[in-house]
Amino acid sequence: xxxxxxxxxxxxxxxxxxxxxxxxxxxxxxxxxxxxxxxxxxxxxxxxxxxxxxxxxxxxxxxxxxxxxxxxxxxxxxxxxxxxxxxxxxxxxxxxxxxxxxxxxxxxxxxxxxxxxxxxxxxxxxxxxxxxxxxxxxxxxxxxxxxxxxxxxxxxxxxxxxxxxxxxxxxxxxxxxxxxxxxxxxxxxxxxx
Ligand SMILES: [Ca+2]
Numbered sequence: 001x002x003x004x005x006x007x008x009x010x011x012x013x014x015x016x017x018x019x020x021x022x023x024x025x026x027x028x029x030x031x032x033x034x035x036x037x038x039x040x041x042x043x044x045x046x047x048x049x050x051x052x053x054x055x056x057x058x059x060x061x062x063x064x065x066x067x068x069x070x071x072x073x074x075x076x077x078x079x080x081x082x083x084x085x086x087x088x089x090x091x092x093x094x095x096x097x098x099x100x101x102x103x104x105x106x107x108x109x110x111x112x113x114x115x116x117x118x119x120x121x122x123x124x125x126x127x128x129x130x131x132x133x134x135x136x137x138x139x140x141x142x143x144x145x146x147x148x149x150x151x152x153x154x155x156x157x158x159x160x161x162x163x164x165x166x167x168x169x170x171x172x173x174x175x176x177x178x179x180x181x182x183x184x185x186x187x188x189x190x191x192x193x
Contacts, residue, residue: 025187026088028103028177030058030068044070046087046163053081054166064104064144064175071173072115072166085118085165088177093157094189096181099129100150101162103177107142113168114139117177119149122159129154132165138172146176153181 025032032040044056055075063069072084101119116133129151138147164174179186 026090026177026179028088028179029066030070030175030177031066033058033068039068039070041088042070042163043087043089046085051083051085051165053078054084056084056086059173062106062173064106064173066175069106069173069175070164071171072164073171074166074169083113083165083167085163086174087161087163090160090162090179090186091158092160092191093193094153094181094186095155095192096153096184096189098150098182099153099160100148100180100183101177102146102148102180103162103164104144104146104175105138105142105164106144106173107138107140108171109141110139110166110170110172111168113137113166113170115166115170115172116164117147117149117174118161118163118165119151120161121151121154122161123154123156128158144173144175 027041034040039058053075054072056070056072059069059071060067070086101117103117105115107115114137116138118132121129131149131151162177162179166172181189
């Protein structure tokens, strides 16, 4: 029952994210903070995707590289929960055939769900592509390992959302996200008008 509900929530992982920025950097390595201590360009609790009952925090102890990584875990005080997801939004227009998200994930006792990377491409409010590793789930306890998702790209105005998610129990850490268009780092891909 929980999985059914969760699956529904995941399919409506939503369209409107709050952070829009130019493409010179994406802070995929989780290193740049704003003045208020939040993480630049990131939505740590992706509420527009209807994630709730989980907490995403910046971890300065368990990291894959640099000073910081992201940790998603259950909120023990929450009565109800769907899933936990953090989101990075890239709102730009590029041309290419494929988009790839790479990132490092470490897990602890993940069960009754899964941990994974996710990527979603929207045109307006319409979802063009989506993958959340539901069919390649990360389960149990695993040290840092790199994972990758590749999806077809569409040569039109796109909103690209990427991030990490946790469904079920346990903890999942994420670090060193990188996005590529046809194997070129997205920071180096020229935008088209
Ligand atoms: Ca880092």
